[in-house]
Amino acid sequence: MRFALLFLLLPTALLAQKPRVDFKTIFAAIEINPVKRNVAGTGSYTFDVIDKKIDTIRIDAQKMEFTQVRINGRDVKFKNNQKQLLLYDGFKKGENTLTFHYEAFPTQTMYFVNWDFTADVLNPEELSGQIWTQGQGKYTSHWLPSFDDVNEKAVFNLDITFQKSFEVVANGQLVSRNPSGDNFVWQYRMKDPMSSYLVAIAIGHYEKKMTHSTSGIPLYFYYEDEDKRRYEPTYRYSKEVFDFLEEEIGYPYPWEVYRQVPVRDFLYAGMENTSATIFSRDLVVDSIAYNDRNYLNVNAHELAHQWFGDLVTATSGKDHWLQEGFATYYALLAERKVLGDDDFYWQLLKTAQQLKAAAKTDSVPLWNPKASSLTFYQKGAWALHAIRHRIGREKFNKAVKNYLEKYAFKNVTTDDFLAEVTAVAKFDTDAFKKTWLEAPGFPLAEAEAMLVDESALAKQYVQLRDHKLSPEKDRDEMLKLIRGRVHYPIKELLLYQLLEQPFEVKQPMLSAALKTGDWRVRQAVASTVETIPEGFRAEYETLLNDKSYETQEIALFNLWRIFPDERKRYLELSKNWVGFQDKNLRLLHLSLAYATTEDKAEKFSMYRELLAYTGTNYDSGMQQNALEKLISLDLKTEDVLRSLAYGLGNHRWQFVKFCKDNIRILLKEKKHRDVFIKIRAKLPIREKTQLQRLLEE
Structure with a gap:
């Protein structure tokens, strides 16, 4: 999962x-x-x-x-x-x-x-x-x-x-x-x-398309009729990922068929039900959204679970990493096949840094049923990479194949897997357990040493991270790197290291980054520039045309905020934008337009549209996005409060928490408390019960 x-x-x-x-x-x-x-x-x-x-x-x-x-x-x-x-x-x-x-x-x-x-x-x-x-x-x-x-x-x-x-x-x-x-x-x-x-x-109500893997397994891909144009970007590389995993794992796909079906308002990103993965419709994307949040990693992760979790299942929560760690690691290997070595090592490096940062407050080791998601997934994947690094790809694959053959359709423990590793290679399982399974925290130095040994990208990134270049002394070197063919994380790192620099010092690097044409590097510019001088405005405005809905969202808001005289032009430019499945660009446009116009009829029309998106017939992600906009505009009307109350009955805990947190704040004011008391009587029983509890706190 x-x-x-x-x-x-x-x-x-x-x-x-x-x-x-x-x-x-x-x-x-x-x-x-x-x-x-x-x-x-x-x-x-x-x-x-x-x-x-x-x-x-x-x-x-x-x-x-x-x-x-x-x-x-x-x-x-x-x-x-x-x-x-x-x-x-x-x-x-x-x-x-x-x-x-x-x-x-x-x-x-x-x-x-x-x-x-x-x-x-x-x-x-x-x-x-x-x-x-x-x-x-x-x-x-x-x-x-x-x-x-x-x-x-x-x-x-x-x-x-x-x-x-x-x-x-x-x-x-x-x-x-x-x-x-x-x-x-x-x-x-x-x-x-x-x-x-x-x-x-x-x-x-679904349409579906079918193809076959190289080994002959029927592969079915489902989609809603309104998502026809999103079919190709969503399922891009699906067959390639299937064929790669079957070959890399070395054990034939264990079921007779494989289906993938997106559903609305799913609890998580995806779930590896045997032979039938269900995943969130949020990952059904068009060719632009593909750049920001595609299905590729989740696709590979859930497919890997068909072996690791479905075929062999962890005996207890203590060994849950055998499922999530394997699925996470093989998803990275599949992405490596599609995107290349640099992306693979960058993902490992990035998660190593996340694990080290999380270790400041998360002391639960991997070999513990109470470990966090980050630990089960990412540290679990890193533990497997540590084994693969030490014994080599060939022996690692042999151990995995033997493990699957021996325990197919059975339950397994960590010791079962490690026994297969020691059967094919000289490997110190006691030292491995102490470092990767039993110890809290994350061994960042050991992990980065592996990456530096394997990857030129990782070596360069770590060097630049630990020995920052000066935009004044090393200006030419920084420009050479940004303009060069190094992988995008290097360029992102340099831009984020410029955050505290005066604009006139970093402008040459920002301009060079915008000229790379790489949407990820350009997005780093959008995210790191808080002030936009008039002389840089035209360059920054080019971000509004990027093939990234996240970049467009950041750029539109910043430009609207900094250049009030240009607001109507920006709103005219963005009036037909929609964005992701949660309509992030449409909702931003509506909220900015509401804050800009003084025409009461226009304001009411925008308010009504924003309010409509809070209806329970929409996915909770869109409801929350719309409610955030309405609350930020101080539109705390009876209808908005009613939508928050209805959110208490949603099946997604994330949205329920959002609604509870906002209701608690609103209840501090008597005028809002009186409205909640008024609407309570007409709520369904579940929502009414939840609201009553909040009123009694």
Whole structure:
């Protein structure tokens, strides 16, 4: 998974159950109702009882109702404690079959996006709602009776009944899609076992394209109709990344098919559900947005998880780095294939510096289930690079291949992997553990020594970072570097080192940077220049035309701020800008235009448009962006406060925190508190409860 801190905790009861009961297959035929927000269906599970002395079999099932519970065709005693289905009798030593009917009302793990606004539309083709699941860290047991213990692996098969106008994506091969009244029944089948958290469903109005990997694996790429022009930039290099990883890892892709589907308002950047990655629609980009925030790294990261996490799964949270560290490192290797060596070493150097900086407050080591995301992902990747650096690429790849072959479809520990390393090379695992797994902080000196040994870019960067050039004494050398063919991080470094210099001293370097034509170097100019003299304005204005929505956003705001006499011209220039999926440029234009014009009718029109983007039918990122603009303009109207209150019910904790933080500030003023009290009565129950808690603080 990308950009999330997740702990795969193992319930004691299930750990005790695993050696005595082994679930083999899980089949569920379900129907999802987006209006009721429920899941109803039947289950047929096979399991082996290894120890007849076991008196209770447990299946995780959060807030579900069960009927017709049978084992081997007979009704059996069971208990439903709203957390687990507990079975007491009817099973025998050896193979057994469990069947049941169930209904679930998931409040997490399965998310219904935009259905509040689309459920009553008469024409199903106009529905824009989506349904998607996110099992890791939340558990699939909220919508499917399953196992929160990652060590219980089974073969999952799903029949999913849903409205005909929608596309339904799940794990495994789609073996049929059969009509059933106004619905289709989508039948997905798998051949090999996996942990429950990797079960996934994504439903929406999608188009798709298909190609094959060099090895013959079908690759499906999904997109919404309105994102047609974004298809190529989004999935750029997807086949190349797949082919590279399969070759570099040395173990064939372990599943029969691979799908990638973007969803709205996803919790994270992406999730590596077995054979079916779900990722954020924010990463569905056009050719300009590709420069700022493309899908390439997340694409490679989630694909690498199909081996590291899905095929072999960490036994416990302590070993979670075996999943995130591997996925992060192989994503870097895939990017190296696409972007070159310099980019690879720059990413490692950059994360090494981030880890060292974070170590000032983060003392939890990598080999700890409470490690941070940065530690699991980036320090985990660095630990693997340290091994690869010491034993060489050939032996490293051999160890990885042996590791995957030996533990395919099983659970693993760190010692399992390190044993495969020592089997192919002389390697001091004790020293490795102490430095990379057990010690807090980050060994920056050792890491940078590796990079300096391997990369001319890293060597030059570290030298320039530690021995700054003087813009007065070393002006010619700085200009030579900026104008030269060195990789962009060197040029960025020089520009950031000029921050405190008087403008007249650094202007030659700034002008040279703008002339490079490199959008990343030019963006560094946009970010580092706080004052723009009139004589530099024309050069700076060229940033407004860069192929980078972030650069355009920075440049527009700075120019509008510094040159009030030119504001109308800048607003005319930017009136049709949109930007990313969250409309960053459109929202900035509206806020600047509101602050510029004195015409009341124009102000009201801009306010209404900004307010519209706070509606819950938009992704929370756009809602937050619009609310930030409205609050900064001091437009704290009843409608704005209502939008903040509705945000309390959002499924994304980041947006909920934003809303809570702002409501707490507003509640300090009686006039705003009175408005929140007024609107509380008409809020849905979840939002009303959250707001009441804030009022009582």
